[in-house]
Every structure is written in structure tokens, then in C-alpha cells.
Amino acid sequence: QVQPVESGGGLVQTGGSLRLSCEGPGRMFSSGEMAWYRQAPGKSRELVAGITSAGNTKYKASVKGRFTVSTNNDKNTMYLQMNSLTPEDTAVYYCNDPKDPWNWGQGTQVTVSS
Numbered sequence: 001q002v003q004p005v006e007s008g009g010g011l012v013q014t015g016g017s018l019r020l021s022c023e024g025p026g027r028m029f030s031s032g033e034m035a036w037y038r039q040a041p042g043k044s045r046e047l048v049a050g051i052t053s054a055g056n057t058k059y060k061a062s063v064k065g066r067f068t069v070s071t072n073n074d075k076n077t078m079y080l081q082m083n084s085l086t087p088e089d090t091a092v093y094y095c096n097d098p099k100d101p102w103n104w105g106q107g108t109q110v111t112v113s114s
Contacts, residue, residue, distance in 0.1 A: 009108030022095030031099035
């Protein structure tokens with residue numbers, strides 16, 4: 001099944017950091033954009049951060065200034081650097097193309113303890 005692979009999650013304490021990685025099943029940025037999403041228990045999946053092939057970024061208000069989305073030079077891997085984590089950031093994190101989505105991957109679990 002064609003789906004991305006997310007990695008880098010884990011258990012951290014409040015204030016800690018994690019760096020997530022995303023590798024697509026095919027060429028990234030086919031639509032010009034890529035994005036990170038998350039889904040907390042009992043909640044809908046939400047967009048956390050997006051990046052265009054030109055490097056323009058956007059963030060959910062609650063993570064702005066703490067999270068940074070980026071790619072490698074070849075644009076075949078996308079990252080999400082997460083700093084100053086809080087328990088409210090606990091969720092399964094996914095990556096996908098927001099305009100031409102692949103099947104959803106397994107995601108990577110991020111758990112922030114208080």
C-alpha cells in the first residue's frame with residue numbers, strides 16, 4: 001500500500017524536544033506542498049504545519065514559534081522540529097500532501113508527560 005513513513009516520536013517531559021521525519025512513498029511536493037498533521041485521542045486530525053516547495057511555511061497558532069518544518073536538500077524527506085513540548089502536543093503525528101494526498105501512514109506517537 002502506498003503510504004508515507006513517519007518516525008522520530010517518543011516520550012518526553014514537558015519542555016523537551018523531538019524531531020520527526022517523513023519519507024514519502026513517492027515524490028514529495030508533487031502538488032507543491034507538504035504538511036504535518038496530528039490526531040490526539042478523541043479528537044479529529046488537524047494540520048500542524050505546512051511547507052511549500054519554495055520553502056514557505058505555515059503553522060497552527062498553538063505551535064508557532066515552537067515547531068519548525070523543513071526538508072532536506074533533495075526534498076525527499078520532511079522534518080518537524082518540535083521544541084518546548086507540552087502535554088497538549090501529545091498525539092499521533094502524520095505527514096501527507098494536503099492537495100494530492102497519499103494513503104495515510106501509521107504515524108508516529110508523541111507523548112509529552114507533565
